[in-house]
Amino acid sequence: MSQIIDARGKACPTPVLMAKGAIAQGAEAFTILVDNTTAVENLKRLAGNQGFAAAVREEEGGTFALDFTRGEGCVSCEEAVNSPLPPPGADWAVFVGRDIIGDGDRELGTNLMRMFFYTLTQSDDKPGAVLFMNAGVRLPTLDEQVAEHLKALADAGVEIQVCGTCLNFYGLTEQLKVGMVSNMYDIVTRMQKAAKVISL
Incomplete structure:
Protein backbone atom coordinates (compact mmCIF):
# COMPACT_ATOMS: atom_id res chain seq x y z
CA MET A 1 0.00 0.00 0.00
CA VAL A 81 17.15 24.49 -8.28
CA ASN A 82 20.71 23.32 -7.66
CA SER A 83 22.09 24.30 -11.06
CA PRO A 84 24.66 27.13 -11.05
CA LEU A 85 23.30 30.64 -11.26
CA PRO A 86 23.55 32.26 -14.68
CA PRO A 87 26.11 35.04 -15.10
CA PRO A 88 24.89 38.57 -14.30
CA GLY A 89 22.74 39.93 -17.10
CA ALA A 90 21.82 36.48 -18.41
CA ASP A 91 18.68 36.14 -16.31
CA TRP A 92 16.82 38.36 -13.90
CA ALA A 93 13.43 38.58 -12.25
CA VAL A 94 11.02 41.24 -11.05
CA PHE A 95 9.27 40.72 -7.71
CA VAL A 96 6.05 42.75 -7.34
CA GLY A 97 4.66 42.86 -3.81
CA ARG A 98 2.41 45.91 -4.21
CA ASP A 99 0.15 47.51 -6.80
CA ILE A 100 1.84 50.93 -6.91
CA ILE A 101 5.43 52.19 -7.10
CA GLY A 102 6.58 54.26 -4.15
CA ASP A 103 4.89 55.59 -1.01
CA GLY A 104 3.54 58.93 -2.19
CA ASP A 105 0.43 59.73 -4.17
CA ARG A 106 -1.55 56.62 -5.13
CA GLU A 107 -2.55 57.87 -8.59
CA LEU A 108 1.06 58.70 -9.37
CA GLY A 109 2.19 55.31 -8.05
CA THR A 110 -0.38 53.55 -10.26
CA ASN A 111 0.76 55.44 -13.35
CA LEU A 112 4.42 54.74 -12.57
CA MET A 113 3.67 51.01 -12.32
CA ARG A 114 1.93 51.05 -15.71
CA MET A 115 4.85 52.97 -17.22
CA PHE A 116 7.31 50.48 -15.72
CA PHE A 117 5.67 47.50 -17.37
CA TYR A 118 5.21 49.32 -20.67
CA THR A 119 8.93 50.20 -20.61
CA LEU A 120 9.75 46.53 -20.01
CA THR A 121 7.80 45.52 -23.11
CA GLN A 122 9.91 47.94 -25.17
CA SER A 123 13.24 46.85 -23.70
CA ASP A 124 15.69 44.49 -25.37
CA ASP A 125 16.70 43.22 -21.91
CA LYS A 126 13.52 41.62 -20.63
CA PRO A 127 13.36 39.72 -17.33
CA GLY A 128 13.08 35.95 -17.28
CA ALA A 129 10.18 36.16 -14.83
CA VAL A 130 7.76 38.56 -13.16
CA LEU A 131 6.55 37.33 -9.76
CA PHE A 132 3.45 38.73 -8.03
CA MET A 133 2.56 38.50 -4.33
CA ASN A 134 0.34 40.27 -1.80
CA ALA A 135 -1.28 43.43 -3.24
CA GLY A 136 0.80 42.97 -6.38
CA VAL A 137 -1.69 40.34 -7.56
CA ARG A 138 -4.16 43.17 -8.21
CA LEU A 139 -2.11 44.12 -11.28
CA PRO A 140 -2.64 41.00 -13.46
CA THR A 141 -6.28 40.87 -12.32
CA LEU A 142 -7.73 44.37 -11.97
CA ASP A 143 -5.45 46.65 -13.99
CA GLU A 144 -6.27 46.31 -17.70
CA GLN A 145 -3.23 48.31 -18.84
CA VAL A 146 -0.73 46.30 -16.80
CA ALA A 147 -2.41 43.05 -17.86
CA GLU A 148 -1.94 43.98 -21.52
CA HIS A 149 1.73 44.75 -20.93
CA LEU A 150 2.12 41.43 -19.11
CA LYS A 151 0.51 39.57 -22.02
CA ALA A 152 3.10 41.16 -24.33
CA LEU A 153 5.87 40.07 -21.97
CA ALA A 154 4.44 36.54 -21.77
CA ASP A 155 4.33 36.39 -25.58
CA ALA A 156 8.03 37.32 -25.53
CA GLY A 157 8.78 34.34 -23.29
CA VAL A 158 8.70 35.98 -19.85
CA GLU A 159 7.32 33.77 -17.05
CA ILE A 160 4.43 35.38 -15.17
CA GLN A 161 3.85 33.73 -11.78
CA VAL A 162 1.03 34.89 -9.47
CA CYS A 163 0.70 33.79 -5.84
CA GLY A 164 -2.39 31.60 -5.49
CA THR A 165 -2.74 32.21 -1.74
CA CYS A 166 -2.74 35.97 -2.39
CA LEU A 167 -5.34 35.65 -5.15
CA ASN A 168 -7.57 33.67 -2.78
CA PHE A 169 -7.07 36.21 0.02
CA TYR A 170 -8.19 39.11 -2.16
CA GLY A 171 -10.94 37.10 -3.88
CA LEU A 172 -9.30 37.54 -7.29
CA THR A 173 -8.61 33.96 -8.41
CA GLU A 174 -11.30 34.02 -11.11
CA GLN A 175 -10.17 37.42 -12.40
CA LEU A 176 -6.60 36.49 -13.35
CA LYS A 177 -6.06 37.78 -16.89
CA VAL A 178 -2.51 36.60 -17.53
CA GLY A 179 0.06 34.37 -15.89
CA MET A 180 0.22 31.12 -13.97
CA VAL A 181 -1.25 30.61 -10.50
CA SER A 182 1.82 29.76 -8.47
CA ASN A 183 2.93 29.17 -4.89
CA MET A 184 5.64 30.25 -2.46
CA TYR A 185 7.88 27.29 -3.28
CA ASP A 186 7.88 27.94 -7.03
CA ILE A 187 8.32 31.69 -6.60
CA VAL A 188 11.24 31.29 -4.19
CA THR A 189 12.80 28.72 -6.52
CA ARG A 190 12.51 31.10 -9.46
CA MET A 191 14.10 33.91 -7.45
CA GLN A 192 16.99 31.61 -6.49
CA LYS A 193 17.64 30.82 -10.15
CA ALA A 194 17.83 34.48 -11.16
CA ALA A 195 21.14 36.30 -11.26
CA LYS A 196 19.36 39.31 -9.79
CA VAL A 197 15.88 40.15 -8.48
CA ILE A 198 14.40 43.65 -8.67
CA SER A 199 11.67 44.34 -6.09
CA LEU A 200 8.93 46.91 -6.64
Missing part, protein backbone atom coordinates in the same frame (compact mmCIF):
# COMPACT_ATOMS: atom_id res chain seq x y z
CA SER A 2 1.43 3.37 -1.00
CA GLN A 3 1.98 6.18 1.48
CA ILE A 4 -0.93 8.59 2.05
CA ILE A 5 -0.11 12.21 2.91
CA ASP A 6 -2.97 14.29 4.31
CA ALA A 7 -2.39 17.93 3.35
CA ARG A 8 -6.02 19.02 3.68
CA GLY A 9 -6.37 22.37 5.39
CA LYS A 10 -2.70 23.20 4.80
CA ALA A 11 -1.86 26.62 3.37
CA CYS A 12 0.39 27.14 0.35
CA PRO A 13 3.14 26.01 -0.06
CA THR A 14 2.83 23.29 2.61
CA PRO A 15 1.22 20.61 0.37
CA VAL A 16 4.01 21.04 -2.20
CA LEU A 17 6.67 20.84 0.50
CA MET A 18 5.06 17.72 2.00
CA ALA A 19 5.04 16.01 -1.41
CA LYS A 20 8.61 17.14 -2.05
CA GLY A 21 9.62 15.67 1.30
CA ALA A 22 8.20 12.28 0.33
CA ILE A 23 10.09 12.42 -2.97
CA ALA A 24 13.32 13.36 -1.17
CA GLN A 25 12.88 10.30 1.07
CA GLY A 26 12.82 8.09 -2.01
CA ALA A 27 9.10 7.42 -2.39
CA GLU A 28 8.32 5.91 -5.80
CA ALA A 29 4.56 6.15 -5.36
CA PHE A 30 2.33 7.95 -2.87
CA THR A 31 -1.04 9.68 -2.58
CA ILE A 32 -1.49 13.23 -1.28
CA LEU A 33 -4.87 14.59 -0.19
CA VAL A 34 -5.73 18.29 -0.59
CA ASP A 35 -8.91 20.34 -0.45
CA ASN A 36 -8.50 23.09 -3.04
CA THR A 37 -7.86 23.30 -6.77
CA THR A 38 -4.88 25.64 -6.39
CA ALA A 39 -3.03 22.94 -4.45
CA VAL A 40 -4.00 20.42 -7.14
CA GLU A 41 -2.42 22.54 -9.89
CA ASN A 42 0.70 23.25 -7.84
CA LEU A 43 1.16 19.54 -7.09
CA LYS A 44 0.62 18.53 -10.73
CA ARG A 45 3.35 20.98 -11.71
CA LEU A 46 5.67 19.61 -9.02
CA ALA A 47 5.00 16.06 -10.24
CA GLY A 48 6.00 16.93 -13.78
CA ASN A 49 9.15 18.73 -12.65
CA GLN A 50 10.18 15.83 -10.43
CA GLY A 51 9.62 13.06 -12.98
CA PHE A 52 6.31 11.79 -11.61
CA ALA A 53 2.90 11.23 -13.14
CA ALA A 54 0.04 12.57 -11.01
CA ALA A 55 -3.47 11.16 -11.44
CA VAL A 56 -6.17 13.29 -9.80
CA ARG A 57 -9.30 11.84 -8.19
CA GLU A 58 -12.08 13.97 -6.73
CA GLU A 59 -13.54 12.42 -3.58
CA GLU A 60 -16.34 13.30 -1.20
CA GLY A 61 -16.31 16.46 0.86
CA GLY A 62 -14.26 18.53 -1.56
CA THR A 63 -11.18 16.36 -1.23
CA PHE A 64 -8.81 15.75 -4.14
CA ALA A 65 -6.47 12.75 -4.12
CA LEU A 66 -3.36 12.94 -6.28
CA ASP A 67 -1.66 9.61 -6.96
CA PHE A 68 2.05 10.26 -7.60
CA THR A 69 3.89 7.56 -9.56
CA ARG A 70 7.49 7.92 -10.67
CA GLY A 71 7.78 8.15 -14.45
CA GLU A 72 10.51 8.93 -16.96
CA GLY A 73 11.60 11.74 -19.23
CA CYS A 74 11.08 14.72 -16.91
CA VAL A 75 13.77 17.06 -15.67
CA SER A 76 14.09 17.01 -11.90
CA CYS A 77 13.15 20.21 -10.12
CA GLU A 78 16.05 19.53 -7.77
CA GLU A 79 18.46 19.68 -10.69
CA ALA A 80 16.96 22.99 -11.77
Whole structure:
Protein backbone atom coordinates (compact mmCIF):
# COMPACT_ATOMS: atom_id res chain seq x y z
CA MET A 1 0.00 0.00 0.00
CA SER A 2 1.43 3.37 -1.00
CA GLN A 3 1.98 6.18 1.48
CA ILE A 4 -0.93 8.59 2.05
CA ILE A 5 -0.11 12.21 2.91
CA ASP A 6 -2.97 14.29 4.31
CA ALA A 7 -2.39 17.93 3.35
CA ARG A 8 -6.02 19.02 3.68
CA GLY A 9 -6.37 22.37 5.39
CA LYS A 10 -2.70 23.20 4.80
CA ALA A 11 -1.86 26.62 3.37
CA CYS A 12 0.39 27.14 0.35
CA PRO A 13 3.14 26.01 -0.06
CA THR A 14 2.83 23.29 2.61
CA PRO A 15 1.22 20.61 0.37
CA VAL A 16 4.01 21.04 -2.20
CA LEU A 17 6.67 20.84 0.50
CA MET A 18 5.06 17.72 2.00
CA ALA A 19 5.04 16.01 -1.41
CA LYS A 20 8.61 17.14 -2.05
CA GLY A 21 9.62 15.67 1.30
CA ALA A 22 8.20 12.28 0.33
CA ILE A 23 10.09 12.42 -2.97
CA ALA A 24 13.32 13.36 -1.17
CA GLN A 25 12.88 10.30 1.07
CA GLY A 26 12.82 8.09 -2.01
CA ALA A 27 9.10 7.42 -2.39
CA GLU A 28 8.32 5.91 -5.80
CA ALA A 29 4.56 6.15 -5.36
CA PHE A 30 2.33 7.95 -2.87
CA THR A 31 -1.04 9.68 -2.58
CA ILE A 32 -1.49 13.23 -1.28
CA LEU A 33 -4.87 14.59 -0.19
CA VAL A 34 -5.73 18.29 -0.59
CA ASP A 35 -8.91 20.34 -0.45
CA ASN A 36 -8.50 23.09 -3.04
CA THR A 37 -7.86 23.30 -6.77
CA THR A 38 -4.88 25.64 -6.39
CA ALA A 39 -3.03 22.94 -4.45
CA VAL A 40 -4.00 20.42 -7.14
CA GLU A 41 -2.42 22.54 -9.89
CA ASN A 42 0.70 23.25 -7.84
CA LEU A 43 1.16 19.54 -7.09
CA LYS A 44 0.62 18.53 -10.73
CA ARG A 45 3.35 20.98 -11.71
CA LEU A 46 5.67 19.61 -9.02
CA ALA A 47 5.00 16.06 -10.24
CA GLY A 48 6.00 16.93 -13.78
CA ASN A 49 9.15 18.73 -12.65
CA GLN A 50 10.18 15.83 -10.43
CA GLY A 51 9.62 13.06 -12.98
CA PHE A 52 6.31 11.79 -11.61
CA ALA A 53 2.90 11.23 -13.14
CA ALA A 54 0.04 12.57 -11.01
CA ALA A 55 -3.47 11.16 -11.44
CA VAL A 56 -6.17 13.29 -9.80
CA ARG A 57 -9.30 11.84 -8.19
CA GLU A 58 -12.08 13.97 -6.73
CA GLU A 59 -13.54 12.42 -3.58
CA GLU A 60 -16.34 13.30 -1.20
CA GLY A 61 -16.31 16.46 0.86
CA GLY A 62 -14.26 18.53 -1.56
CA THR A 63 -11.18 16.36 -1.23
CA PHE A 64 -8.81 15.75 -4.14
CA ALA A 65 -6.47 12.75 -4.12
CA LEU A 66 -3.36 12.94 -6.28
CA ASP A 67 -1.66 9.61 -6.96
CA PHE A 68 2.05 10.26 -7.60
CA THR A 69 3.89 7.56 -9.56
CA ARG A 70 7.49 7.92 -10.67
CA GLY A 71 7.78 8.15 -14.45
CA GLU A 72 10.51 8.93 -16.96
CA GLY A 73 11.60 11.74 -19.23
CA CYS A 74 11.08 14.72 -16.91
CA VAL A 75 13.77 17.06 -15.67
CA SER A 76 14.09 17.01 -11.90
CA CYS A 77 13.15 20.21 -10.12
CA GLU A 78 16.05 19.53 -7.77
CA GLU A 79 18.46 19.68 -10.69
CA ALA A 80 16.96 22.99 -11.77
CA VAL A 81 17.15 24.49 -8.28
CA ASN A 82 20.71 23.32 -7.66
CA SER A 83 22.09 24.30 -11.06
CA PRO A 84 24.66 27.13 -11.05
CA LEU A 85 23.30 30.64 -11.26
CA PRO A 86 23.55 32.26 -14.68
CA PRO A 87 26.11 35.04 -15.10
CA PRO A 88 24.89 38.57 -14.30
CA GLY A 89 22.74 39.93 -17.10
CA ALA A 90 21.82 36.48 -18.41
CA ASP A 91 18.68 36.14 -16.31
CA TRP A 92 16.82 38.36 -13.90
CA ALA A 93 13.43 38.58 -12.25
CA VAL A 94 11.02 41.24 -11.05
CA PHE A 95 9.27 40.72 -7.71
CA VAL A 96 6.05 42.75 -7.34
CA GLY A 97 4.66 42.86 -3.81
CA ARG A 98 2.41 45.91 -4.21
CA ASP A 99 0.15 47.51 -6.80
CA ILE A 100 1.84 50.93 -6.91
CA ILE A 101 5.43 52.19 -7.10
CA GLY A 102 6.58 54.26 -4.15
CA ASP A 103 4.89 55.59 -1.01
CA GLY A 104 3.54 58.93 -2.19
CA ASP A 105 0.43 59.73 -4.17
CA ARG A 106 -1.55 56.62 -5.13
CA GLU A 107 -2.55 57.87 -8.59
CA LEU A 108 1.06 58.70 -9.37
CA GLY A 109 2.19 55.31 -8.05
CA THR A 110 -0.38 53.55 -10.26
CA ASN A 111 0.76 55.44 -13.35
CA LEU A 112 4.42 54.74 -12.57
CA MET A 113 3.67 51.01 -12.32
CA ARG A 114 1.93 51.05 -15.71
CA MET A 115 4.85 52.97 -17.22
CA PHE A 116 7.31 50.48 -15.72
CA PHE A 117 5.67 47.50 -17.37
CA TYR A 118 5.21 49.32 -20.67
CA THR A 119 8.93 50.20 -20.61
CA LEU A 120 9.75 46.53 -20.01
CA THR A 121 7.80 45.52 -23.11
CA GLN A 122 9.91 47.94 -25.17
CA SER A 123 13.24 46.85 -23.70
CA ASP A 124 15.69 44.49 -25.37
CA ASP A 125 16.70 43.22 -21.91
CA LYS A 126 13.52 41.62 -20.63
CA PRO A 127 13.36 39.72 -17.33
CA GLY A 128 13.08 35.95 -17.28
CA ALA A 129 10.18 36.16 -14.83
CA VAL A 130 7.76 38.56 -13.16
CA LEU A 131 6.55 37.33 -9.76
CA PHE A 132 3.45 38.73 -8.03
CA MET A 133 2.56 38.50 -4.33
CA ASN A 134 0.34 40.27 -1.80
CA ALA A 135 -1.28 43.43 -3.24
CA GLY A 136 0.80 42.97 -6.38
CA VAL A 137 -1.69 40.34 -7.56
CA ARG A 138 -4.16 43.17 -8.21
CA LEU A 139 -2.11 44.12 -11.28
CA PRO A 140 -2.64 41.00 -13.46
CA THR A 141 -6.28 40.87 -12.32
CA LEU A 142 -7.73 44.37 -11.97
CA ASP A 143 -5.45 46.65 -13.99
CA GLU A 144 -6.27 46.31 -17.70
CA GLN A 145 -3.23 48.31 -18.84
CA VAL A 146 -0.73 46.30 -16.80
CA ALA A 147 -2.41 43.05 -17.86
CA GLU A 148 -1.94 43.98 -21.52
CA HIS A 149 1.73 44.75 -20.93
CA LEU A 150 2.12 41.43 -19.11
CA LYS A 151 0.51 39.57 -22.02
CA ALA A 152 3.10 41.16 -24.33
CA LEU A 153 5.87 40.07 -21.97
CA ALA A 154 4.44 36.54 -21.77
CA ASP A 155 4.33 36.39 -25.58
CA ALA A 156 8.03 37.32 -25.53
CA GLY A 157 8.78 34.34 -23.29
CA VAL A 158 8.70 35.98 -19.85
CA GLU A 159 7.32 33.77 -17.05
CA ILE A 160 4.43 35.38 -15.17
CA GLN A 161 3.85 33.73 -11.78
CA VAL A 162 1.03 34.89 -9.47
CA CYS A 163 0.70 33.79 -5.84
CA GLY A 164 -2.39 31.60 -5.49
CA THR A 165 -2.74 32.21 -1.74
CA CYS A 166 -2.74 35.97 -2.39
CA LEU A 167 -5.34 35.65 -5.15
CA ASN A 168 -7.57 33.67 -2.78
CA PHE A 169 -7.07 36.21 0.02
CA TYR A 170 -8.19 39.11 -2.16
CA GLY A 171 -10.94 37.10 -3.88
CA LEU A 172 -9.30 37.54 -7.29
CA THR A 173 -8.61 33.96 -8.41
CA GLU A 174 -11.30 34.02 -11.11
CA GLN A 175 -10.17 37.42 -12.40
CA LEU A 176 -6.60 36.49 -13.35
CA LYS A 177 -6.06 37.78 -16.89
CA VAL A 178 -2.51 36.60 -17.53
CA GLY A 179 0.06 34.37 -15.89
CA MET A 180 0.22 31.12 -13.97
CA VAL A 181 -1.25 30.61 -10.50
CA SER A 182 1.82 29.76 -8.47
CA ASN A 183 2.93 29.17 -4.89
CA MET A 184 5.64 30.25 -2.46
CA TYR A 185 7.88 27.29 -3.28
CA ASP A 186 7.88 27.94 -7.03
CA ILE A 187 8.32 31.69 -6.60
CA VAL A 188 11.24 31.29 -4.19
CA THR A 189 12.80 28.72 -6.52
CA ARG A 190 12.51 31.10 -9.46
CA MET A 191 14.10 33.91 -7.45
CA GLN A 192 16.99 31.61 -6.49
CA LYS A 193 17.64 30.82 -10.15
CA ALA A 194 17.83 34.48 -11.16
CA ALA A 195 21.14 36.30 -11.26
CA LYS A 196 19.36 39.31 -9.79
CA VAL A 197 15.88 40.15 -8.48
CA ILE A 198 14.40 43.65 -8.67
CA SER A 199 11.67 44.34 -6.09
CA LEU A 200 8.93 46.91 -6.64
